[in-house]
Amino acid sequence: xxxxxxxxxxxxxxxxxxxxxxxxxxxxxxxxxxxxxxxxxxxxxxxxxxxxxxxxxxxxxxxxxxxxxxxxxxxxxxxxxxxxxxxxxxxxxxxxxxxxxxxxxxxxxxxxxxxxxxxxxxxxxxxxxxxxxxxxxxxxxxxxxxxxxxxxxxxxxxxxxxxxxxxxxxxxxxxxxxxxxxxxxxxxxxxxxxxxxxxxxxxxxxxxxxxxxxxxxxxxxxxxxxxxxxxxxxxxxxxxxxxxxxxxxxxxxxxxxxxxxxxxxxxxxxxxxxxxxxxxxxxxxxxxxxxxxxxxxxxxxxxxxxxxxxxxxxxxxxxxxxxxxxxxxxxxxxxxxxxxxxxxxxxxxxxxxxxxxxxxxxxxxxxxxxxxxxxxxxxxxxxxxxxxxxxxxxxxxxxxxxxxxxxxxxxxxxxxxxxxxxxxxxxxxxxxxxxxxxxxxxxxxxxxxxxxxxxxxxxxxxxxxxxxxxxxxxxxxxxxxxxxxxxxxxxxxxxxxxxxxxxxxxxxxxxxxxxxxxxxxxxxxxxxxxxxxxxxxxxxxxxxxxxxxxxxxxxxxxxxxxxxxxxxxx
Numbered sequence: 322x323x324x325x326x327x328x329x330x331x332x333x334x335x336x337x338x339x340x341x342x343x344x345x346x347x348x349x350x351x352x353x354x355x356x357x358x359x360x361x362x363x364x365x366x367x368x369x370x371x372x373x374x375x376x377x378x379x380x381x382x383x384x385x386x387x388x389x390x391x392x393x394x395x396x397x398x399x400x401x402x403x404x405x406x407x408x409x410x411x412x413x414x415x416x417x418x419x420x421x422x423x424x425x426x427x428x429x430x431x432x433x434x435x436x437x438x439x440x441x442x443x444x445x446x447x448x449x450x451x452x453x454x455x456x457x458x459x460x461x462x463x464x465x466x467x468x469x470x471x472x473x474x475x476x477x478x479x480x481x482x483x484x485x486x487x488x489x490x491x492x493x494x495x496x497x498x499x500x501x502x503x504x505x506x507x508x509x510x511x512x513x514x515x516x517x518x519x520x521x522x523x524x525x526x527x528x529x530x531x532x533x534x535x536x537x538x539x540x541x542x543x544x545x546x547x548x549x550x551x552x553x554x555x556x557x558x559x560x561x562x563x564x565x566x567x568x569x570x571x572x573x574x575x576x577x578x579x580x581x582x583x584x585x586x587x588x589x590x591x592x593x594x595x596x597x598x599x600x601x602x603x604x605x606x607x608x609x610x611x612x613x614x615x616x617x618x619x620x621x622x623x624x625x626x627x628x629x630x631x632x633x634x635x636x637x638x639x640x641x642x643x644x645x646x647x648x649x650x651x652x653x654x655x656x657x658x659x660x661x662x663x664x665x666x667x668x669x670x671x672x673x674x675x676x677x678x679x680x681x682x683x684x685x686x687x688x689x690x691x692x693x694x695x696x697x698x699x700x701x702x703x704x705x706x707x708x709x710x711x712x713x714x715x716x717x718x719x720x721x722x723x724x725x726x727x728x729x730x731x732x733x734x735x736x737x738x739x740x741x742x743x744x745x746x747x748x749x750x751x752x753x754x755x756x757x758x759x760x761x762x763x764x765x766x767x768x769x770x771x772x773x774x775x776x777x778x779x780x781x782x783x784x785x786x787x788x789x790x791x792x793x794x795x796x797x798x799x800x801x802x803x804x805x806x807x808x809x810x811x812x813x814x815x816x817x818x819x820x821x822x823x824x825x826x827x828x829x830x831x832x833x834x835x836x837x838x839x840x841x842x843x844x845x846x847x848x849x850x851x852x853x854x855x856x857x858x859x860x861x862x863x864x865x866x867x868x869x870x871x872x873x874x875x876x877x878x879x880x881x882x883x884x885x886x887x888x889x890x891x
Contacts, residue, residue: 322389323614324580325526329621332830333522336625337380337389338821340806345774345792346373346852347840349823353869354378354497364498368869370823370837373845377490377497380825382835382869385500387827389520391584395536395597396548397482397516399562401443401555402458402475410441411556417442441478443555448477461552465544478555480562482535487513492533502529502575509533510568518584524829529575530582532589536571536597537562547599566595583611585804603713605635605802613804625826626836630862631804636712637667637683639719644686647743657761658682658750669807671767671798680766684800685752688811689745691715697730707811708801767796770809772817774841774856792841792853795860824864833873836864 322335341348349370354377356363369381380390409416420440427433439446448455458477459468468475488511495508505521509531512519516534521527542553542560553560572590574582587608588601613628614620620628641662649656661679669684670676691705695714705711718724722738729736736744757764771794779790797817799807808819825837838859844851858865868877 322520322522322528322582323620323625324522324528324576327580327614327618327620328830329619330828330830332524332526332828333387333528334620334622334625335387335389335520335522335528335827335829336629336825337391337520338629338824339380339390339392340808340819341822343772343774343817343820343822343840345776345790345841346845347774347822347842348372349839351837351839351843352378353874355871355874367497368867370825370839375490375493377493379493382827382829382832383497383499384524384832384870386505386521386523387829388496388499388505388522389825389827391518392586393516393518393532393534393589393597394586394600394602395516395534396600397514397534397536399443399480399537399539399549400454400457400461400552401441401478401480401560402461402463402552403441403443403446403478403555404473405439405441405446405476407439412442413556413558419446441555443478443480443561444484446476446478458552462543463554464542475554477552480537482516482537482565483514485513485535487511487535489513502527505529506531506573518586518589520582520584522827522829524832526829527576528580528582530573530584532572533568534571536566536595538564538566538595548596550599566597570595581611581614583607583614585610603709603802605709605712606804606806609633609635609804622826622828622834622836626824626862626864628804629821629824629826632669632798634667634669634683634800634803636687636716636802637665639716640687641665641667641683643719643739644683644742644746647739647746649743649746652747655747655750658686658753659746661761661764669766669770669798669800669803671765671770671796673763673765675762677766678761678764680798681753681757681764681769682749682761684766684770685749685815686742686745687712687715688815689748689752690741691811693729693741693744693748694718694726698726704812708808712802765796767798768794769815770798770800770807770817771796772807772820772860774853776847789847792856795856797860821859824859825867826864832869833867835867835869837867838864 324333325331328334350373352371353368354365356365359366367378367381367383369378371379404411408419410419422438424436424438425433448458454477458475492508492511499505499508502521509519512533513535516536519531519533521529539548539562540560541548543551585607586602587604610628645662649659661682665679668676669680688707691711695705718726727736727738727741753764757769773794774792776790779787797807799805801808807817809815810818823839827835839855840859841856842851842854846852868874
């Protein structure tokens with residue numbers, strides 16, 4: 322987001338593209354909610370994106386104010402070890418009654434399932450239903466020491482802010498009618514979960530930021546670890562939540578001197594108090610966005626849309642020269658892949674081009690570097706999944722050719738950095754040959770990395786019927802560290818797992834000049850022409866006009882559905 326001094330329009334520009342799991346239909350529904358006459362009894366004149374079934378707009382703008390969301394991702398969930406029976410649990414030497422309720426789950430074509438949910442003051446006991454959590458309860462340290470084989474096996478409960486009564490819906494309604502930054506902050510005071518970065522811009526030229534949400538205050542149960550990092554002993558009330566971080570202590574800013582605000586899931590404050598988390602997402606994307614915004618004195622709406630589509634992998638400027646210098650000896654087969662990196666600028670592009678072929682080789686090489694360097698040092702069963710955190714680890718050890726991380730513990734020799742880089746290129750050449758063919762010029766990162774838009778019901782449907790519900794795979798550029806974030810889990814291959822779920826650019830100087838695009842369409846009906854009519858535009862980086870004022874909406878209207886009460890009062 323940029324303020325008026327950095328905008329070609331003289332008013333703020335606000336862009337948003339929350340990254341979520343891909344699906345069909347998409348998670349967002351585009352709506353306008355306009356009272357015929359705005360008044361205290363009917364205060365809505367708002368347009369934007371919402372979830373199916375949620376009244377009001379989650380992300381968008383009204384006639385004065387626009388707002389956007391990205392994930393703040395504080396630590397708002399803790400596991401507690403519990404000494405529980407069928408009906409009680411222990412705390413501070415006293416047995417307390419468990420809260421019990423019965424859940425009956427109807428199963429189509431099968432027998433109804435019955436679950437008895439047991440809850441302590443911390444939350445539901447989830448080790449009853451999750452085997453991995455149950456095993457974690459057996460192995461977790463208590464007060465900094467490992468459990469002895471003779472210790473009672475604790476059960477595990479979940480404390481999570483989203484499981485507690487909240488007024489988030491009230492916050493959303495108030496946000497829809499906000500007319501100032503004071504209104505905006507007052508609305509978000511009720512926004513309990515999920516905790517978000519919320520950006521603000523208004524037609525008067527102001528910009529701002531607020532981090533809302535309930536963030537628990539608690540003590541660490543294991544010396545040397547952050548609060549909530551490891552399960553806490555539920556039988557000791559010293560580790561219970563002691564309320565929430567006061568709203569005024571959560572990060573916020575208004576009209577910052579720099580004239581811009583960037584949120585891309587990165588660490589938003591350098592302070593360790595109040596405690597939010599230690600597990601911030603590395604700032605690959607936010608740093609790139611900021612550098613692009615600062616590259617020009619003023620940014621246009623078109624430039625904001627271009628920045629959303631930026632596919633530069635920031636690690637490539639360091640890694641590509643190292644890969645090009647590796648001596649592959651007589652391995653002409655692998656050198657065909659290495660040769661693609663000559664002149665490669667790190668753009669994770671797609672399509673039939675040398676750049677797209679180079680992007681395929683580069684991204685697969687990175688995946689194999691991470692696997693070869695790190696997998697052997699992880700706990701049993703854990704594998705490198707890829708993404709920003711692992712890219713940060715790789716960026717660090719690339720500067721240390723003799724780092725012990727490079728050594729493959731499964732071999733008798735001691736590997737150094739260049740040994741692993743060479744082996745990764747060999748593995749990537751074989752990997753791509755098997756999946757995309759022997760001819761390197763036919764490799765395309767977009768095809769390898771395509772997004773499949775799957776309907777939640779399609780998994781149980783026969784193939785031809787499934788094709789009616791699902792869409793894709795759709796070739797896409799980007800990766801987990803590009804601004805145009807198209808992440809993938811390398812343990813499952815290279816297909817995209819999370820995507821920009823929508824894109825919008827709001828021009829506070831001319832709201833009807835704003836643009837938006839959805840991942841799929843606005844209909845959940847597979848036979849509707851609006852089921853997937855925005856997907857091609859989304860995939861190729863195009864957006865649509867976003868009319869919101871009455872005259873603009875009327876001019877753009879194609880179909881009208883009028884719902885009128887029948888007068889019966891029922």
